[in-house]
Amino acid sequence: MDKETLLEKYLQDKLNEPEWQEFNDLLKSDPDFRAEAEFQMDVRRAITTEEDENFMNILADFETEARVAEQRTASTEEQTEAHREAPKTKSFPKKWLVAASIALLAGLTYFFTANQTANPHDLFTENFVPYRNVTHPITRGEETNDAKNQAFLAYSKGNYQEALPLFTALYTSAKEPYYLFYKANALIQLNRAEEAIPLLQEHLQTDDSLTDKSTWYLAMAYLQLEDTKKAKEALKKVVEMNTYKAKEAKQLLEEL
């Protein structure tokens, strides 16, 4: 079998017993073959990690969506529970019943009119999830505790308050644009969208692998501040770019 096919089969776990033997012999006798095999193994590992992380991000979205759905069913259950308990309170004085129906009517009117344009802050709550740490994967049980590890560990655990000063310090020393992005995410989560906006705008000027995600988070920041106009502008850009969260942005635009 020619070397190329042998290497191909190896990289895809398709070697049989005699081919394994041949492959191993070549590794020993042919340094060029060995170098090529090692290079392609590295490529395979790099691609695998990249693809795995992309898929983990999708799964993280599924999880968030599942939890939002759970909360919704939980609150409807509470409502039905309340209904079931209602008949227990018998013989209500009539004037209270009248008062209650007026209140209910007012409530319903509010509910229907309020629902025509969704409250930006509610939309924010439904849609915002801090971006998963993809820059510096934390390996479980890892002992190294440099500043970068500490920052991302805090971020991954949801200790955003703790992560903030660490990201600031890291950005000052290393100037990696992604620190801006994660710091902004932490700020939004801490209800400090005003401070996140300039960071995201700065991040948008850079050409980082996360830059295409920044506009979506900018939109989230404006939603938190209930600045519908600017949120819409940002969402429109997300739709135009048609990469990260384009579908979600489109739907949000319809609701706003």
Added chain:
Amino acid sequence: MDKTALKDLQSDDRLKLKALYNRYRAEFLNFGRRYNLDKDDLADVYQEAFLALRKRAIQGKLNAIDSSMKTYLFAIGKFKIYDALKSKKREIPYETQLHIVEAELPEVEIDTEQPLTEKQLLLRTYLKELGEKCRQVLTMFYYRGLSIEEIAKHAEYKNENTVKAQKSRCLKTLRQLCNR
């Protein structure tokens, strides 16, 4: 294993994947509770198990498996739960290990991955500089494990030689980026 479910798992269809994710999620979170992990930890474990399951599916390693998708997923999950307990330095209770756990779960070994080497990290950044065509062909070959012939059919290349040429061009670019 259920053929339709397997096909859904191999696809990139967000809705189908989400349906599968949700199909086993509640039951898994419930199953994992006995190990004293909180919901967030269990959700992480479930996601890792789901990823491992999908990788096996797209590499065609599940085609010949007799057990159901759920059984297989839970077997991976169980392994990952032990991993999580270990990393939290918690003892795995003797009882849960031997008696309570469903006896029919097959043993599924998962390799624990080493962190990326310096070179691999670099390659990962360079991959992003490659064009869409390159990324597609490399992902199909190295991640999905498709043969050159399958790639030619799948991605509408003229023939196998064009795929090979494309692939080696991409590898060459990567190598040049590394030697810059």
